[in-house]
Amino acid sequence: MALKLDKNLYGFVTEQELCSMQGAVDDAVNKIKNKTGAGSEYLGWVDLPVTYDREEFERIKTAAEEIKKCDVFIVIGIGGSYLGARAAIEFIKSPLYNTLKKDTPDIYFAGNNISTSALNELLEICEGKDICINVISKSGKTTEPAIAFRIFRKYLIDKYGEAEANKRIYVTTDKAKGALKTLASKKENGYESFVVPDDIGGRYSVLSAVGLLPIAVAGIDIDAIMNGALQARNDLYCGPSDNDCYRYAAIRNILYNKNKVIEILASYDSALIMTAEWWKQLFGESEGKDGKGIFPASVTFTTDLHSLGQIIQAGKRNIFETVIFIKDSDKDIFIENDADDLDELNYISKQYLSLHDINKCAFRATVMAHVSGGVPNILFELDSRDAANFGYMVYFFELACAVSGYMLGVNPFDQPGVEEYKNNMFELLGKNKNK
Numbered sequence: 001m002a003l004k005l006d007k008n009l010y011g012f013v014t015e016q017e018l019c020s021m022q023g024a025v026d027d028a029v030n031k032i033k034n035k036t037g038a039g040s041e042y043l044g045w046v047d048l049p050v051t052y053d054r055e056e057f058e059r060i061k062t063a064a065e066e067i068k069k070c071d072v073f074i075v076i077g078i079g080g081s082y083l084g085a086r087a088a089i090e091f092i093k094s095p096l097y098n099t100l101k102k103d104t105p106d107i108y109f110a111g112n113n114i115s116t117s118a119l120n121e122l123l124e125i126c127e128g129k130d131i132c133i134n135v136i137s138k139s140g141k142t143t144e145p146a147i148a149f150r151i152f153r154k155y156l157i158d159k160y161g162e163a164e165a166n167k168r169i170y171v172t173t174d175k176a177k178g179a180l181k182t183l184a185s186k187k188e189n190g191y192e193s194f195v196v197p198d199d200i201g202g203r204y205s206v207l208s209a210v211g212l213l214p215i216a217v218a219g220i221d222i223d224a225i226m227n228g229a230l231q232a233r234n235d236l237y238c239g240p241s242d243n244d245c246y247r248y249a250a251i252r253n254i255l256y257n258k259n260k261v262i263e264i265l266a267s268y269d270s271a272l273i274m275t276a277e278w279w280k281q282l283f284g285e286s287e288g289k290d291g292k293g294i295f296p297a298s299v300t301f302t303t304d305l306h307s308l309g310q311i312i313q314a315g316k317r318n319i320f321e322t323v324i325f326i327k328d329s330d331k332d333i334f335i336e337n338d339a340d341d342l343d344e345l346n347y348i349s350k351q352y353l354s355l356h357d358i359n360k361c362a363f364r365a366t367v368m369a370h371v372s373g374g375v376p377n378i379l380f381e382l383d384s385r386d387a388a389n390f391g392y393m394v395y396f397f398e399l400a401c402a403v404s405g406y407m408l409g410v411n412p413f414d415q416p417g418v419e420e421y422k423n424n425m426f427e428l429l430g431k432n433k434n435k
Contacts (some may be wrong), residue, residue, distance in 0.1 A: 012320075012376035013254050021250040021407075028249070028406035032399075037406050039413030044199030045398055048207050049230035049391075055353060056194060057222070060209055063170060063192055064216035068104055070168070074122070075309045076111035076148045077136035077215045079285075081172075083278040083392070084206025085214035087111075089225060091390050092220050104219040111135070111148030119148065123155065131156060136172040136210055138196045140180025172209050174198070179397040199411050203282045204398050207391065228391025236399055245396050248322075248378065248405035255292050255320050255376055256408070262319040264312065265298040268363050269326055270387055273300055277398060286405045286412040287415045293408070302362050309366075313373045320376040325363050328384045353403040369433055419425070 031037030032046060067073055075082055086109055089097055098106040108122055133156065135149040156165035172194045174182040184191040194209035196202075205211065207229055212222050236245040251261065263283070265276045276298035287293040299308055312319065332354040337346055348358065360382065367377050383389055404413025 002299040009251065009376055009378065011372045012258075013251050017254050018247065018250055021254060022241070024253070025246045025250050025403065028403045029246065031240065031406050032237075032402055033124045033367075034208065038411035041200045042199055042204070043402075044197050045204040045207065046201070048197075049226055049395065051231050052208070052226065053195075056209060057212070057226075059192075060213050060216055060222070063194075064213060066133075067132045067170070067217045068219075069130070070132045071107050072109045072126055072131050073105040073214070073217050074126070074131065074133040074152055075107060075136065076133060076152065077109070077172075077210075078112040078142060078144045078201025079281055080143065080205050081136040081210055082109045082112055082214075082273065083203075083281055086210040087221060087274040088206065088211060088215045088225070088387075088390055089218045091189055091271050091385055091386055094272050095273060097218065101134065102219070102360050105132075105217060107214060107218055110152065111145030114144055114147065119131050123151075126155070131159070132170065134167040134172060134213055135171040135180065136196070137178075137180050137203070138174050139178045140173060140183065141178075143422070170194070170213065172196055172213065179200040201283055203278075204413075206278070206394055211366065224387035225391035225394075228388035228393075229395040230391075231388070231390040231394035232399075236396065245400045246403055249400045249407060251378060252294060252400075252404050253407045259318055260294075260320045260376065262295045262297060264319055264321045266301055266321050266323045266366075267298075267325070267358050267386075268301050269305075270300055272324060272326075273298075275324075275393070276300075282397060282401050283404075283413040285418070286401050287408055287410060289410050289414075289417060292410055301366060302359075305362075305366065312370060312375060317374045320378065321370060322378045322380065323367065324382055325360075325365070326382050326385055329354075330355050330384070353384045 023320070028037075031040070032043060036045055075085060089107060096098055098108070108123075108125065110119065110122055132153050133149075135152075137145045137149075140146065153165070153169065158169055159165070160168065166189050169189075169191045170193075171180055171184040171191045173184065173196055175181075175195045175198065181193070183189060184193045194213060196205065196210055197208055200208055202210070207226065212225070215225065216222050232245075236243050265279050267273075267276065277373060280296040280298060283296040284295065290293075299312075301309075334352065334354050335345055335349045335358075337349040367379065371377055382393065402412045
């Protein structure tokens with residue numbers, strides 16, 4: 001397995017409790033396999049590693065090669081329309097991807113907020129550069145990406161002229177309907193288009209064209225990602241009923257029933273920061289409804305040990321941690337001996353310990369401290385930061401989230417609460433009055 005669940009929860013969850021949850025786990029899994037649960041029309045992600053459209057997959061690769069000729073690639077989308085792709089790029093390549101030497105374009109994400117300064121700064125970055133854009137929206141009417149697309153579309157037209165601009169616009173949207181599909185289908189536009197599958201919700205869409213086009217532009221092997229997801233499907237969805245994915249879902253619900261209502265995803269590598277953001281949307285939108293849900297938060301250690309570490313260690317005991325630690329590092333740094341040793345680090349250099357060795361010690365020390373402070377820790381070990389491991393991890397958490405949501409008694413595939421702020425904003429902006 002690429003993602004290994006450490007079963008030692010130090011007494012917070014017993015094997016007897018896990019056994020008692022097996023019936024609920026089996027019921028949740030059967031709802032997925034038999035498509036009998038709420039929201040079952042959005043289960044397309046389950047078989048996606050097997051059934052994905054090979055023709056579109058090849059078109060994604062071809063488009064990515066064309067886009068790689070530009071200097072800057074702007075990906076416009078919000079929520080699941082950008083989080084998965086950004087998570088993959090930062091996890092597999094680097095959180096400093098845009099500043100590293102490479103033979104692929106810089107990739108920036110727009111349309112995920114309404115910040116005037118952020119958009120103006122991005123437009124300034126584009127000055128004098130060769131630009132392509134990818135707008136991702138099923139309806140084409142979501143406010144944040146719609147605003148960004150309108151602005152960048154005009155920017156491209158002003159810069160290149162309409163005919164050339166149209167060749168630089170890539171659209172990922174509904175297969176047959178919606179404002180963006182209508183715009184893309186106009187003969188005079190002819191944008192290259194990819195499909196947001198009808199049976200896959202946004203937060204489960206990273207392994208579709210939604211995530212794969214930006215990921216491929218970054219020079220990442222999308223075949224390896226899909227192979228990793230396929231391996232996870234074979235190991236977990238098609239595997240034994242007591243596998244680690246289902247155990248994770250059960251453990252979350254056991255802890256929730258013990259008033260552990262906040263789950264903190266902790267990692268020890270900044271490359272996982274955006275993965276945590278994707279994870280927070282996945283679990284937050286899937287479970288937070290009907291007055292229920294575990295609140296998903298995240299920290300990056302050791303950085304946040306010097307800010308949030310105190311409250312995790314000694315604050316209210318309503319939290320648990322899910323920790324991801326990357327087992328191997330392909331590049332490492334060693335601490336050299338210093339004659340003065342004023343920083344007292346020579347004890348490290350004498351043992352010839354690498355920075356990754358030190359990080360491992362920090363990881364173990366923190367788990368020991370937090371557990372002794374009454375914080376349950378679920379430990380995952382990830383082999384490395386490569387494409388296959390990313391695909392495996394994505395499928396693992398998607399499946400765990402669906403099972404956990406059904407165990408909680410909610411529909412894991414809708415997000416009715418998101419609409420309230422939108423309706424309020426439309427009213428304040430006078431949308432209906434201006435029709």
